[in-house]
Amino acid sequence: xxxxxxxxxxxxxxxxxxxxxxxxxxxxxxxxxxxxxxxxxxxxxxxxxxxxxxxxxxxxxxxxxxxxxxxxxxxxxxxxxxxxxxxxxxxxxxxxxxxxxxxxxxxxxxxxxxxxxxxxxxxxxxxxxxxxxxxxxxxxxxxxxxxxxxxxxxxxxxxxxxxxxxxxxxxxxxxxxxxxxxxxxxxxxxxxxxxxxxxxxxxxxxxxxxxxxxxxxxxxxxxxxxxxxxxxxxxxxxxxxxxxxxxxxxxxxxxxxxxxxxxxxxxxxxxxxxxxxxxxxxxxxxxxxxxxxxxxxxxxxxxxxxxxxxxxxxxxxxxxxxxxxxxxxxxxx
Amino acid sequence: xxxxxxxxxxxxxxxxxxxxxxxxxxxxxxxxxxxxxxxxxxxxxxxxxxxxxxxxxxxxxxxxxxxxxxxxxxxxxxxxxxxxxxxxxxxxxxxxxxxxxxxxxxxxxxxxxxxxxxxxxxxxxxxxxxxxxxxxxxxxxxxxxxxxxxxxxxxxxxxxxxxxxxxxxxxxxxxxxxxxxxxxxxxxxxxxxxxxxxxxxxxxxxxxxxxxxxxxxxxxxxxxxxxxxxxxxxxxxxxxxxxxxxxxxxxxxxxxxxxxxxxxxxxxxxxxxxxxxxxxxxxxxxxxxxxxxxxxxxxxxxxxxxxxxxxxxxxxxxxxxxxxxxxxxxxxx
Numbered sequence: 001x002x003x004x005x006x007x008x009x010x011x012x013x014x015x016x017x018x019x020x021x022x023x024x025x026x027x028x029x030x031x032x033x034x035x036x037x038x039x040x041x042x043x044x045x046x047x048x049x050x051x052x053x054x055x056x057x058x059x060x061x062x063x064x065x066x067x068x069x070x071x072x073x074x075x076x077x078x079x080x081x082x083x084x085x086x087x088x089x090x091x092x093x094x095x096x097x098x099x100x101x102x103x104x105x106x107x108x109x110x111x112x113x114x115x116x117x118x119x120x121x122x123x124x125x126x127x128x129x130x131x132x133x134x135x136x137x138x139x140x141x142x143x144x145x146x147x148x149x150x151x152x153x154x155x156x157x158x159x160x161x162x163x164x165x166x167x168x169x170x171x172x173x174x175x176x177x178x179x180x181x182x183x184x185x186x187x188x189x190x191x192x193x194x195x196x197x198x199x200x201x202x203x204x205x206x207x208x209x210x211x212x213x214x215x216x217x218x219x220x221x222x223x224x225x226x227x228x229x230x231x232x233x234x235x236x237x238x239x240x241x242x243x244x245x246x247x248x249x250x251x252x253x254x255x256x257x258x259x260x261x262x263x264x265x266x267x268x269x270x271x272x273x274x275x276x277x278x279x280x281x282x283x284x285x286x287x288x289x290x291x292x293x294x295x296x297x298x299x300x301x302x303x304x305x306x307x308x309x310x311x312x313x314x315x316x317x318x319x320x321x322x323x324x325x326x327x328x329x330x331x332x333x
Numbered sequence: 334x335x336x337x338x339x340x341x342x343x344x345x346x347x348x349x350x351x352x353x354x355x356x357x358x359x360x361x362x363x364x365x366x367x368x369x370x371x372x373x374x375x376x377x378x379x380x381x382x383x384x385x386x387x388x389x390x391x392x393x394x395x396x397x398x399x400x401x402x403x404x405x406x407x408x409x410x411x412x413x414x415x416x417x418x419x420x421x422x423x424x425x426x427x428x429x430x431x432x433x434x435x436x437x438x439x440x441x442x443x444x445x446x447x448x449x450x451x452x453x454x455x456x457x458x459x460x461x462x463x464x465x466x467x468x469x470x471x472x473x474x475x476x477x478x479x480x481x482x483x484x485x486x487x488x489x490x491x492x493x494x495x496x497x498x499x500x501x502x503x504x505x506x507x508x509x510x511x512x513x514x515x516x517x518x519x520x521x522x523x524x525x526x527x528x529x530x531x532x533x534x535x536x537x538x539x540x541x542x543x544x545x546x547x548x549x550x551x552x553x554x555x556x557x558x559x560x561x562x563x564x565x566x567x568x569x570x571x572x573x574x575x576x577x578x579x580x581x582x583x584x585x586x587x588x589x590x591x592x593x594x595x596x597x598x599x600x601x602x603x604x605x606x607x608x609x610x611x612x613x614x615x616x617x618x619x620x621x622x623x624x625x626x627x628x629x630x631x632x633x634x635x636x637x638x639x640x641x642x643x644x645x646x647x648x649x650x651x652x653x654x655x656x657x658x659x660x661x662x663x664x665x666x
Contacts, residue, residue, distance in 0.1 A: 002522050002523070002539060002540070002559060002633075003599060004522070004562045004565060004595065004599040004602065004603060004634075004635065005561070005562050005599060005602055006561045006562050006563055006602065011598070011602070012598075014601075014602045014605050015598045015599075015601040015602050015605075016601075017601075017605040017608075018600075018601035018602055018603065018604035018605035018606075018607075018608065018623070019601045019604075019623075021604055021605060021607075021608035021621065022589075022601065022604050022608075022621040022622075022623045023621075052598060053596070053598065055596065055597035055598045055601070056597055189335050189337070190335070206335060207335070209335075226335060228338070228339045229337045229338050229339050230339055232337060256355075260594070260596055261593070261594035261631055261633070262337060262631070263386070263388065263593055263628065263630045263631050264388040264389055264625065264628065265344070265345075265348045265385060265386065265388045265630070266336060266337040266338060266348075267351075268347075268348040268349075268350075268351035268352045268355070268388070269337065269338055269339065269344070269347045269348050269351055270337060270351065271351035271352075271354055271355050272347050272348075272350040272351035272354060273351075274351075274354075275350075275351065275354035275355075288354065288355040288356075289355075290351070290352075290355045292597065292625075295596065295597065297596045297598070298594050298595070298596050298633065300335075300594070300631065301337075302337065322661050323661075324660070324661075326661070327657070327661075328655050328656075328657075328659070328660075328661045
């Protein structure tokens with residue numbers, strides 16, 4: 001295993017040290033793996049999190065108009081209920097807390113347990129479970145579809161709704177609408193190595209790729225010969241569009257998400273075809289995100305996500321936000 | 334070669350297509366590899382560029398308060414003088430144009446040739462050559478020190494100076510001051526593969542790393558056994574600090590720059606030690622950038638950069654800016 005680390009057992013906690021040292025707008029709850037906005041506001045609280053190894057998710061989305069707290073588990077392992085409860089208590093300002101959970105059995109169980117504990121302490125808690133990955137129904141770590149990169153838009157849009165002062169019930173409604181409207185699928189050229197395991201989670205031949213890979217290296221739908229970038233994009237988009245009822249003139253946001261080791265240049269090459277297909281389908285692309293938003297350590301490959309926008313989602317998507325990993329946006333003139 | 338591409342020969346032009354499709358604030362000069370700010374202003378123009386394969390450099394730094402144009406050469410190959418001239422002509426608003434060039438023989442020659450052609454057309458042009466890499470004096474592609482990730486701060490600070498309305502001579506003075514005050518050094522765990530070559534540019538054994546590697550895979554100073562992250566950081570910082578006269582209480586900016594395939598989590602782990610060392614030296618860290626700013630395709634490894642700040646540089650560094658790859662900044666409360 002060739003990694004730039006110190007002690008394997010300190011991976012997550014040292015990463016959080018380095019993150020907090022870099023970003024003055026983040027604060028860590030002492031002795032925990034919980035990161036908070038330094039400027040918590042009097043509004044519905046938003047908490048997300050999950051296993052580490054997906055950076056910048058989720059701490060990179062903590063900030064104004066996005067999350068109030070992110071809870072980091074060990075690599076590819078759900079955070080524990082007590083850490084999640086710590087986050088809930090830290091962000092609660094009397095208006096309740098929404099949990100944004102990716103659909104993995106461990107995450108769902110631990111976030112629900114934390115919600116129960118918070119309820120028992122008189123804190124109103126609601127949750128949404130993100131299941132945007134159309135690749136497979138049921139996989140190594142979950143029942144139903146998995147939650148992957150589309151989760152980032154739930155953070156952004158629910159975050160804007162909370163920042164606008166909506167009630168917990170309303171923020172949950174808006175977040176659920178994003179979940180209903182977003183679909184993703186990914187593919188890998190190579191595996192990643194979980195530090196504690198010390199070896200790659202699977203092996204692919206030199207010309208082989210895995211379509212529909214999960215962000216923990218869970219099996220996808222098909223191993224096939226590596227094709228062109230455009231053919232790869234077409235394969236993924238076809239399955240995404242089949243799961244999302246879109247009509248001509250619909251507004252969408254699209255994301256080309258690198259899994260960790262794919263050069264940004266290749267993500268842009270992929271986006272060239274994404275833009276072309278959206279134009280062919282006469283979709284109105286309101287936002288294009290290209291970069292690393294939800295990674296899988298040093299896995300090579302990418303995922304595509306499409307979010308169908310109505311006016312409400314579009315307004316919240318365009319609302320100003322600041323978080324370390326949320327890209328700046330400035331419209332051309 | 335396992336890459337997400339279409340035709341090798343279209344790598345750069347397809348990447349630029351996908352970039353412009355994603356970023357509404359960028360405009361491409363038709364039929365060229367020149368990208369412009371959509372909202373060009375009446376001020377000193379700033380042009381940079383170089384070989385592709387270093388994304389987000391340099392097009393990611395085109396925007397308000399940063400560059401006015403970036404010229405993309407083929408992968409690891411200088412852009413041609415006629416493309417650079419196109420950029421100069423496009424951004425010239427009667428106040429002259431500053432060229433920001435990384436110190437590689439091909440780049441220096443082609444930017445100088447373009448400057449001569451522009452002079453002949455009555456455009457006042459000045460330039461700065463960035464040579465922040467302390468690893469080696471002279472290397473495969475250059476005489477003297479190489480220009481690497483520290484270049485990003487030249488874009489930011491010269492960009493702010495130009496945006497503030499300074500004259501060409503003054504913007505050049507500020508840019509030169511950044512060059513004088515910035516030092517960097519990198520290391521690699523693995524090589525990258527130039528698409529047109531089809532195979533990795535060098536090979537390292539499983540436990541071996543190369544210290545002082547260049548961003549095109551040029552040789553560094555030493556091959557050694559992979560140590561801990563902290564020991565690696567110490568090795569690089571020691572050489573950087575030896576080349577930068579810093580005193581207790583000096584203000585600095587630091588950058589932990591991923592070369593392409595290094596997980597963000599590992600960059601944060603490195604930053605933990607960077608912050609520790611800066612604290613031991615009693616340096617005042619005013620800005621910490623952690624991410625991919627100047628890459629080398631899918632090379633695994635990272636570079637560190639340190640910029641010594643005086644009041645003038647600090648003000649321009651903190652001035653608002655928008656460019657696709659420049660991180661948002663919001664101060665904690």
